Amino acid sequence: MYRLQDWAAVQRVYKQTHSKRKTAKILGISRNTVRKLLELKEEPTYNRTVYKSCLDGYKELIIKWRCEPYEFNGTRIFKELKKKGYSGSIGPVYRFLQRVDEDVGLISSKATVRIETPPGDQAQFDWSEYSMVIGGRERKVYCFAMILAASRKKAVCFSLKVDAPAIYEAIQELFDDLGGVTLELLIDNPKALVIENNPKSEDEIQYNPQALMMAKHLGTELNACPCYWPRKKGKIEAPFNYIEEQFIKGNQFATMEELNRRGKEFVNEWCDEVHGTTKRIPNQHYLIEEKATLLPLPKTHYRTKRLQKRIISPDSYINVGGSKYSVPVKYVDKTLQFRMIYGFRIEIYDIKENRILTVEASEKKHAVQTTPSHYDAIATPVSTSIPQIRRDFARRFSNGQRYLDAAGRKFDQPTHYARKIMLLGELYDDSTLDRFIGYCIALDKMDITSFKGLLKEYNTGNLTLPEVSLENVGAACSKDYRDDDPALMRDCSYYETNAMLSEVHR
Helix, strand or coil: CCCHHHHHHHHHHHHHHCCHHHHHHHHCCCHHHHHHHHHCCCCCCCCCCCCCCCCCCCHHHHHHHHCCCCCCCHHHHHHHHHHCCCCCCCHHHHHHHHHHHHHHCCCCCCCCCCCCCCCCCEEEEEEEEEEEEECCEEEEEEEEEEEECCCCCEEEEEECCCCHHHHHHHHHHHHHHHCCECCEEEECCCCCCEEECCCCCCCCCEECHHHHHHHHHHCCEEEECCCCCHHHHHHHHCHHHHHHHHHHCCCEECCHHHHHHHHHHHHHHHCCCCCCCCCCCHHHHHHHHHHHHCECCCCCCCCCCCCEEEECCCCCEEEECCEEEECCHHHCCCEEEEEEECCCEEEEECCCCCEEEEEECCCCCCCEECCHHHHCCCCCCCCCCHHHHHHHHHHHCCCHHHHHHHHHCCCCCHHHHHHHHHHHHHCCCHHHHHHHHHHHHHHCCCCHHHHHHHHHHHHHCCCCCCCCHHHHHHHHHCCCCCCCCHHHCCCHHHHHHHHHHHHHHC
């Protein structure tokens, strides 16, 4: 197994020498090793084989019984474990007790030395698993949390996955939320972060190479807690119960993005309350003393994998996992890149890795998610569908339906003229157009040429719209009168008014 340091050294030296022979000579390794390391396009990774122990489900009980007030010896612990269903021998129990004795020294498990670090020195990171209702069904969700040890300012994010990429992304997102990076990040011992942390060994802690590269990218240093001693990072352990009791229980969320948004709002409001230990408000403490001490955030996030590429379809969709998601139409036929994080969030980037947008992945297969605003650049201002024209015209204008009824008795295609009128909405507001529609019904000039002619006269000041009689006249046009309908009986002044109007427009 080639070490990460060897791979990085070969890559760096070869860029300078452009010779495998010289590279091998400088580094003191064989040319075959240089050649093999150069053939590796990505840094080598180490996958540790994990073997299960028959004690895995009983370790917390052993620690409890070894400490006060029990202080059981190995034989008594073994007998108690047998009652709990332990089927192994006593040997593994004694070996585990040796590790426990070295860590806790037979002191009460509640004994703790509180350590307060200076502002900007330390952040603590951990996560907890919850079961909650998302989108109408119960799901297993992981809450990643980080706390600044000095000010106690906290940040959270939620994920459907707890694999290495999700952990690395969460650490970086939480540092983003906190506005900077601390000198040290106190962590637990998951395989994504720590390969080996043996308290019996004199060897240094073996961190996951990817985790080290992420830490270097951030400018922080990882510090793994001793195994089986979670109180070292007690500042981050305590908030999870509060989050469950005050936020998780009794709440439902439509989407994971809504859960993340509301969760961040909840924690930020919580940070405006006085902390029980420091007796200070975390947000104020952070702004006054800690924010200025934090290291600057890197411009980009460290990623364990390269972005995947897709060519955008003519109808402006990107295909991810069998489902389609719309993007702005200016990217049609272009290559975009994407990645999925936390098991639900899709981030879409251009070819220069500038993030364009973020969408939530659909739970359904072969789903199509469309954002109408993505098509604004090519969208027609008015529909060409006849049924839709009728609906839009009647909805936009109070005189719309009367116009369609009256024009339907006069023209073969009344929607042709209705659409032309709606296109004038780029120049006139709907209120003005609505008044002209009623006026045109009254004058029986409903074709678009006559309509525009009246608008032109109105614009030049040669026409003033009546304010009162048009609605009554328009209402009359929409009714199905009989020949003897009293509504057809009018005073002679009606015809005199219409004659005067006709004389004005002749």
